[in-house]
Amino acid sequence: MNRPYDQEDPHRYDDIIDLPHHVSKTHAPMPVSDRAAQFSPFAALTGYKEAIREAERLADPELY
Numbered sequence: 001m002n003r004p005y006d007q008e009d010p011h012r013y014d015d016i017i018d019l020p021h022h023v024s025k026t027h028a029p030m031p032v033s034d035r036a037a038q039f040s041p042f043a044a045l046t047g048y049k050e051a052i053r054e055a056e057r058l059a060d061p062e063l064y
Contacts, residue, residue, distance in 0.1 A: 006012060056063065
């Protein structure tokens with residue numbers, strides 16, 4: 001029977017906390033350099049910052 005998720009329950013992970021760490025039999029571990037790269041910052045919207053700055057400049061020229 002599924003119990004509702006209780007964020008305050010300090011024992012909510014008791015059933016899985018001591019399970020062994022999964023190691024894939026088919027995929028090699030990702031190199032540390034690649035793992036770090038996946039969290040590096042990126043510009044999802046290239047040019048967006050500049051467009052906002054230009055809109056601000058046009059809207060309130062006294063600031064610039």
